[in-house]
Amino acid sequence: MTTAKPSGAGLPAGFAPPVKVALARVVTTLPRTTATQTGNLSYEPKWDGYRCICIRDDNGATLWSRQGKDLTRYFPELVAATEGAVPPGCVIDGEAVIWTQGRLDFSALQQRLSAGPKTLPGLVRETPANYTAFDLLAVAGHDARELPLNQRRALLEELASGWEPPLSLSPTTTDPDLAARWFEELPRTGIEGLIIKRSDQPYAGGVRNWMKLKHRETVEVVCGAVIGPITQPSEIVAGLILEGELRIVGRSTPLKTAAGRELARWLQPPRSAHPWPKTVKGTTLDRFNRDKEPVTLTLVEPVVVEVSADTAWSGRSFRHPLRLVRARPELSPADISLPDMLGPAVH
Template sequence: MTPEPLRASVPEGGYELALARPVDRLPGPGALPGGCLYEPKWDGFRVAVIVTGAGARVQSRNGKDLTAVFAELAAAAADQVPPGYVLDGEAVVFSGDRLDFDALQKRLVAGREIAALVRAKPASLAVFDLLAVDGQDIRSIPLRDRRALLTELARSWQAPLNLSPVTSDPDTAEQWLRDLPATGIEGLVIKGAGQAYAGGQRQWLKLRHRDTVEVLCGAVTGSLARPREVVAGLVIDGELRIVGRSAPLKPAAARMLAAHLNASGDGHPWPELIKSAAMDRFNAGAEPTRIIRVEPVVVEVSADTAFTGTSFRHALRFLRPRPDLDPGDIELPAALR
């Protein structure tokens, strides 16, 4: 396909970025058009970086201008990328050898303190796609060709600009899925080498790494007889804290859990009505949730590797109750120690 001319100005509302839909297992090499390409799923902020003759702009997935928030990335792009190029990637921050999503969130509300945060924990840009080259919109050409152009562009890059790795080998992808979460990588994104770039559409696949962990069921929604969700807790600094909630329980799982639930006494540390953001950061604006407090019981859940502060960022999957385990013996996940 012939690339289309890039419009002189950024599209109204910014560039629509391609998205991914979740899957439960690693797809085979022929699952997507042109064959699968496997990439790390970075735990950061998805951004487009638009380079013009006047400099570079950093745009969020929702079209918000984040140039001031990631000034060091804009400066690096303006210095190392020619005008007329548009990059698609993930802004990330490392603390030691692990990704630090909390450090990114602090930048959004830092105000005048942003410069200090940038100095303390500078961001990096993991680039995995190229949307425009030398003023030409290349979203209509296959990913394999966009990736080849991006690889050539990135040959001379220096930090904080980085080319995100990719593989077409399922065995290597399996190894990444197994090993990389230790650094905070959430899992894998799988793309079709023959796919054009479909902004705003869930054309890719994402597979999150999940671990089996024990948490405390400190409350439920619904009722004791028919619990709807687990409100999960962990003892952190000597205090039982809410760390997330489960996905809705299936009927068999609800019956299994109900058999081990007992209403709490007066000493339970959680209120009956709690802010929804305490359990789910994606529903911070929702109405408070009424919970049924219970005597803490250990439950086994499947959880991904993403945390915000001391909370699981995504819904937990209830697996089974563990009445054989003492609540006082539960260890914190490695990322919270």
């Protein structure tokens, strides 16, 4: 791994990249502060972008992913803004995001990481990135990780008081009713849900002390294939009509035996030529390539199914597995369009 600039001068010990980030565990309901709990709960949007540690030292600014990848060269506008607005000796935790037509655009972020030196400047001009900060690990050359969240947040707000785009401060609230409204209203902009933290917690890198509540919706998709036998499928392969064609957009979580048997009632072999091949790359079904080897599909006559999906949509596919709710054989596959919650498709 190569570093864009030497890093570490003017920083406290322990901040040579990569820096371990705080993590979150999944919860299924909105937690609220209880009488026996120490510290209030703080609620923030869960951004659909690249988790990004920003290190500002005496030599300039560098950006690092959660996995320790140097992202500095991919976001020159964020580096320039940080060097102009953040003094040396600071380490910030946040998210690099791109907005397109009022919605977070994860696909545009992915294009940054595959761009070469000739194409990157055009992407920076056409789809500029933003950095949304939500925590502070070091300030003025002092390690802030042992401070409770409410004190770190106060320091971050002071640091960000003069910021202008592309730098911004992630909103936060201790009001659970406002957080509940955020949870219902913000997913239409691509926000994935909420991150919940205790106000008295220190910053614990590598530890799942935070909580995350992801927003899910039920939507209709087309089951054009399954994995496993048609009489007892183990997963569905979901499709949507994009650019006039039925395209694979994701897969489901493994089906329980009873659910697979119930779905099988509505599955038939294709009655005519099928738009999908019998074998696909693992990345066709899952961008994280859960299957490194090619995956064999059992093609079926397309049938509509209802699934539970979160708002993580790349522009061409769901980024997380779907959960089968039920078959909808009374609906026509030709009438199933891209759900409004997912925003526009990438062309």
